[in-house]
Amino acid sequence: MNGIQRKVSSCFPPLLVRIFLLSTTCGVLLLTYQYRMQNSLSENVSKDGQHIDPKPLMSARITEKPDIDDNNEVSDTSSYNSFKSKMNEHSTNKEYSSTQSPPDERVQKLPGVINIGIQKCGTGALNTYLRIHPQLRVREGEVHFFDKKINHSAPFKQEIQRYLKMLPVAFPNETVFEKTPAYFDLADPYDLFRMNSALKVILLVCDPVRRVMSAYLHNLAIRLYSQHKTYEQYVFDKDGAVDKTAEVVRRSIYDESLKRYLKYFPRNQLLIMENTFLLKQPTLAMQEIEKFIGLKKFYTNETFYFNEEIGYHCINPSIYPVHNGCQGKSKYKIHPNVSEENVLKLKKFFQPINDNFMKIAGIKMASLTYF
Numbered sequence: 001m002n003g004i005q006r007k008v009s010s011c012f013p014p015l016l017v018r019i020f021l022l023s024t025t026c027g028v029l030l031l032t033y034q035y036r037m038q039n040s041l042s043e044n045v046s047k048d049g050q051h052i053d054p055k056p057l058m059s060a061r062i063t064e065k066p067d068i069d070d071n072n073e074v075s076d077t078s079s080y081n082s083f084k085s086k087m088n089e090h091s092t093n094k095e096y097s098s099t100q101s102p103p104d105e106r107v108q109k110l111p112g113v114i115n116i117g118i119q120k121c122g123t124g125a126l127n128t129y130l131r132i133h134p135q136l137r138v139r140e141g142e143v144h145f146f147d148k149k150i151n152h153s154a155p156f157k158q159e160i161q162r163y164l165k166m167l168p169v170a171f172p173n174e175t176v177f178e179k180t181p182a183y184f185d186l187a188d189p190y191d192l193f194r195m196n197s198a199l200k201v202i203l204l205v206c207d208p209v210r211r212v213m214s215a216y217l218h219n220l221a222i223r224l225y226s227q228h229k230t231y232e233q234y235v236f237d238k239d240g241a242v243d244k245t246a247e248v249v250r251r252s253i254y255d256e257s258l259k260r261y262l263k264y265f266p267r268n269q270l271l272i273m274e275n276t277f278l279l280k281q282p283t284l285a286m287q288e289i290e291k292f293i294g295l296k297k298f299y300t301n302e303t304f305y306f307n308e309e310i311g312y313h314c315i316n317p318s319i320y321p322v323h324n325g326c327q328g329k330s331k332y333k334i335h336p337n338v339s340e341e342n343v344l345k346l347k348k349f350f351q352p353i354n355d356n357f358m359k360i361a362g363i364k365m366a367s368l369t370y371f
């Protein structure tokens, strides 16, 4: 070692001490960063837990867990979120220079409208159609709050705070929408009413006989039903009569559930729509729905196209490109044939129930009238 080398090495502490100093410095830096991040996030939420300040939201990434709906299908929350932010950019950008971002004024809000069912009656299609409306903020997937997650032993207000956290944040001009088809028959309508007494409720109705098959195929797909049992074994009892206790049959009995809702909600807060209307004339159906919710006119014939391959209307991909504007594959099932005798048995079973439903609803529906 020459003189200079010796001088330099004597200025530096030994190797072990250097490693110790370096790791301590890194640790301190890391802790400071974590502390600052935590503080900046908690500062954003107001005391009532409802309002989130705009600025930090712009810097803090909102990560929403992917949702798995009743079809075991991962809902495309992230595609929807990026679609929405592009849409919002479009509508607000004019006021801001290219270097400035518009402030994020999103807040947590309770839903103004809920699609309560009916399970397997096209609720997924409605979700797909509604998510493109600029004044709506759609909760992707199904929340299942009022049928499964609500804790009736806890104070209701506290439960609603929990529910709020399961919903997307929305701009002041946006109405929050969620759909959980199980609410129709499995939730207590009083809970929905006391959550928001002005709530608008959408009910899509379809032929219960077809619905039994849809629900059977659905239960097979999610492995609730066994491949080793037949459709007939699930739907009819040992004597060959319709088994009204079977899940797929029970959930096709519409009149009782509607009665429960009408105990709390005035009829004009309920939009009861035949699923075939949405299926065949999506523009007219969606115009009726936007009017019912109180939204600006948005849907036109250009919004939809008929997808020959799947046999249903989808959103024009230039508006919403995910899945070519259609739903995921699990929503388009091919129904196997059922013997005429069994179909007749089901029709005879459901007709009086359907008649009662239509009487309560005050609407005649072709798909509920067999004879």
Ligand SMILES: Nc1ncnc2c1ncn2[C@@H]1O[C@H](COP(=O)(O)OS(=O)(=O)O)[C@@H](OP(=O)(O)O)[C@H]1O
Pocket (backbone or CB within 6 Å): 070, 071, 118, 119, 120, 121, 122, 123, 124, 125, 181, 213, 214, 215, 217, 218, 275, 278, 279, 312, 313, 314, 330, 331, 332, 333, 334
């Ligand atoms: N575009 C459109 N318009 C109206 N209806 C449609 C549309 N696309 C699908 N369908 C029908 O929806 C059925 C699935 O219903 P849901 O989406 O309510 O199912 S679920 O309850 O969310 O699992 C589904 O049932 P299956 O035919 O048994 O698959 C279809 O009959």
